[in-house]
Amino acid sequence: MTHTKPGSPAAPNGEERASPPTAEAPTSPAEPAPGFLQQVHDLSADCIKVVDAQGRLKSMNRRGQEAMQVDDLSLCLGSDWRLFWQGEAEQAMHSAFEAARAGRPAQFRGFCPTLKGEARWWDVTIAPLDTETGDLIVMSRDITAQMEAQRQLAELNTHLEQEVQRRTRALGQERRQLQQLNEDLQALTYSISHDLRTPVRHVQSFLRLANVHRADATRQQRYLEIAERSAGQLASMIDSVLQLTRIGRVELRRQLVDLNAVLRSVRVELQAEQGDRTVLWDAPDLPTVYGDGALLQVALKVMCANALKFTRPVAEPRIELRARRLDGAWQLEVRDNGVGFEPTYTHKLFGLFRRLHRPDDFEGLGAGLAVLRRIAQRHGGEVGAHGTVGGGATFTLTLPDPEEEL
Structure with missing residues (x-):
């Protein structure tokens, strides 16, 4: 007599029915091998470092060592990464570092020279890496060329602004000179129309009187003296006008x-x-x-x-x-x-x-x-x-x- 297992359906002919094959659970994708991550880590153009919660350097990728001009990484391991930052960047670095230690990624820009003293500017991102150990990952991108371009652009803008101001002043000076020349022309026109005509009329009038009174030598002499003084006055006035216009034209x-x-x-x-x-x-x-x-x-x-x-x-x-x-x-x-x-x-x-x-x-x-x-x-x-x-x-x-x- 054939016995079936509890819960197992019997075959029609009394034989045991074979259990259907069970489907296998789907498998998750294989995680990248540590060697692959190390290869990506080293090939990155950025300087990638791992520091502990106290800022001590634990690792640095190969391209980062080249960028920071590190000849022997072993001499740098364990050193406080934060001490590399000084001046204006120091406060921004500390703020970003504390934010990352609190679990929030942070970013800052600052100046930090290489180990051989070469000037470099960096765009730095700090983020938590391992919550158990408190390790942080620091990714620094060299932006020296960008900062230099910005500096040159700022210098160019300053130069252009100075040039615009200089030319504006020059145009303003030329405009004032034109106004002054116009005023001189108006004054000259007025003087010719009014002031210079007075001694001319005197000369003409008294010469005419002297000619009329030829028989009276005393009176004629007086008229000629008045005409002479008027002519002298006219000459002085013309000299004054010429002096005024000459001052307007002479190069300072x-x-x-x-x-x-x-x-x-x-x-x-x-x-x-x-x-x-x-x-x-x-x-x-x-x-x-x-x-x-x-x-x-x-x-x-x-x-x-x-x-x-x-x-x-x-x-x-x-x-x-x-x-x-x-x-x-x-x-x-x-x-x-x-x-x-x-x-x-x-x-x-x-x-x-x-x-x-x-x-x-x-x-x-x-x-x-x-x-x-x-x-x-x-x-x-x-x-x-x-x-x-x-x-x-x-x-x-x-x-x-x-x-x-x-």
């Missing part, structure tokens, strides 16, 4: 100019105008400024001659020169205790052939201050004036100081 020869030496030269030139008068000159040490020496001598002569002329009626004439530093400029002041002027008409002082006093009281054409203003404009500076009737006057010349701008 900028250099360091000692104003003390300029003042000494100017006082020698003005000795004849001072005459026998005793004039008190109060001029403490003046600065050295940057500008065209010849034009600055003309400017200082105009300011001092103006002070000498308008202190003529004063019993004890006094002329003071002061210089003070402003924001990016030197300001030179010439102050006198002369007759002064009405402040309401200050705006007319620096116009060509503009006068605030009668010719019978003070000689001159009213061209000196226009020349002073033009010289200041050529230097990128400005002029100013203030005064009161009977209370003296102060004229200022402001010149940019390149050293202050730097």
